[in-house]
Amino acid sequence: xxxxxxxxxxxxxxxxxxxxxxxxxxxxxxxxxxxxxxxxxxxxxxxxxxxxxxxxxxxxxxxxxxxxxxxxxxxxxxxxxxxxxxxxxxxxxxxxxxxxxxxxxxxxxxxxxxxxxxxxxxxxxxxxxxxxxxxxxxxxxxxxxxxxxxxxxxxxxxxxxxxxxxxxxxxxxxxxxxxxxxxxxxxxxxxxxxxxxxxxxxxxxxxxxxxxxxxxxxxxxxxxxxxxxxxxxxxxxxxxxxxxxxxxxxxxxxxxxxxxxxxxxxxxxxxxxxxxxxxxxxxxxxxxxxxxxxxxxxxxxxxxxxxxxxxxxxxxxxxxxxxxxxxxxxxxxxxxxxxxxxx
Numbered sequence: 098x099x100x101x102x103x104x105x106x107x108x109x110x111x112x113x114x115x116x117x118x119x120x121x122x123x124x125x126x127x128x129x130x131x132x133x134x135x136x137x138x139x140x141x142x143x144x145x146x147x148x149x150x151x152x153x154x155x156x157x158x159x160x161x162x163x164x165x166x167x168x169x170x171x172x173x174x175x176x177x178x179x180x181x182x183x184x185x186x187x188x189x190x191x192x193x194x195x196x197x198x199x200x201x202x203x204x205x206x207x208x209x210x211x212x213x214x215x216x217x218x219x220x221x222x223x224x225x226x227x228x229x230x231x232x233x234x235x236x237x238x239x240x241x242x243x244x245x246x247x248x249x250x251x252x253x254x255x256x257x258x259x260x261x262x263x264x265x266x267x268x269x270x271x272x273x274x275x276x277x278x279x280x281x282x283x284x285x286x287x288x289x290x291x292x293x294x295x296x297x298x299x300x301x302x303x304x305x306x307x308x309x310x311x312x313x314x315x316x317x318x319x320x321x322x323x324x325x326x327x328x329x330x331x332x333x334x335x336x337x338x339x340x341x342x343x344x345x346x347x348x349x350x351x352x353x354x355x356x357x358x359x360x361x362x363x364x365x366x367x368x369x370x371x372x373x374x375x376x377x378x379x380x381x382x383x384x385x386x387x388x389x390x391x392x393x394x395x396x397x398x399x400x401x402x403x404x405x406x407x408x409x410x411x412x413x414x415x416x417x418x419x420x421x422x423x424x425x426x427x428x429x430x431x432x433x434x435x436x437x438x439x440x
Contacts, residue, residue, distance in 0.1 A: 121429050125422060132421030136414045149254035151261040151399035153247045154240070155268075157187035158392055188239045191268065191393065194275075195237045195247070200267045204260060205231065213256070235260070244396065254401040261399035272392035280385035287382050291375045294368055301365045305358070312350050313358045320355065 118125065194200070205211065205227065214230045216223055234250040247264050251257035 118426075121426075124429065125425055128425040129418050129422045132417045133414050136417035146252050147405040148234075148250045148252060149257050149402040149405055151249050151251075151254070151257040151402055152397075153261045153265055153399045154244050154396040155191070155247070155265060155393035156244045156396065157184075157191045158390065158394060159184075159187060184243055185239075188243050188245055191245045191272075192237055192239060194268060194271055195245070195264070197271060199271055200264065201228070201231060203267055204235075204264060207263065208256065208260060235264070245393075247399075249399070254403070258399040258401045265393065265395060269392045277386055280382060284379070284382040284386050287375060287379045291372070291379050294372050294375060298365065298368045298372060301361050301368065305361050305365065308354050308358050308361070311354060312347060313354045 210216075210231060211218055211223070211227055214227060214234075216227045216230065220226065236248050238246050238248075240246055247261055249257045249261040249264075251260065
């Protein structure tokens with residue numbers, strides 16, 4: 098047992114790491130220094146284009162309908178608060194809009210990113226390469242405070258700031274466009290119903306006008322008055338009196354058209370109430386179509402960064418040195434172990 102232990106200690110003479118590293122100091126130092134020099138050279142602006150980052154932070158708004166927020170509501174105690182910040186749901190909605198093709202394509206076209214990102218337009222996968230570069234340079238995320246952060250990396254600090262600020266503008270445009278398109282459809286439906294009710298209302302009013310020409314103005318009141326007059330005339334002058342007969346003729350007219358008059362009058366009253374309601378809804382829908390509020394609360398504007406975000410040369414050099422040192426040490430250990438095992 099003791100002999101085996103002694104043999105093992107003699108074979109593995111590299112247990113003292115400091116001594117072992119000192120013995121191999123020359124190759125370790127040479128490879129590490131060469132790696133540091135190469136990393137410093139190849140991470141310079143001559144080889145790696147520096148990237149600048151600009152960031153915009155926005156909070157979503159809870160206001161979707163301008164009319165409900167500002168105009169008095171009949172069935173609500175109060176309208177929406179246009180100053181209220183949105184929560185998680187609204188922030189997620191903003192992220193979905195930010196990732197739409199409409200915003201991406203508008204930014205690509207406005208800043209000519211195909212040329213700016215040095216993408217060959219005749220390449221087989223030019224569009225795929227362009228979209229991947231766009232996604233790697235422009236990112237969106239929801240923060241822990243329920244805001245949305247828009248970050249843009251670019252070789253030009255000014256361009257990065259311009260793109261970040263313009264994305265917020267496009268975000269407002271796209272969200273308002275989506276809402277206004279829906280509001281426009283709602284306005285068309287309300288307008289059609291409103292005009293239909295107005296037409297029905299006019300038809301009822303014309304029918305009532307015809308009945309008035311026939312002597313039916315207010316069925317209940319006229320019936321009561323004429324019945325009283327008829328009874329008085331018959332008592333005083335007899336049944337066959339011309340005045341009594343004239344009153345009977347009027348009562349016959351009322352009996353003939355009275356039911357129609359009451360039905361038309363009640364329908365007219367109901368339709369007038371509906372027309373008032375639809376007019377209110379029409380005015381609100383019109384406000385939603387013609388007016389809009391920003392979809393976000395902008396916390397800050399993006400500005401041109403003074404310092405580059407990438408590459409961080411000292412970090413690249415440090416990682417390269419560590420990697421080279423580790424790789425060289427592992428290679429020495431393997432070579433040394435193989436050599437001794439052969440002996």
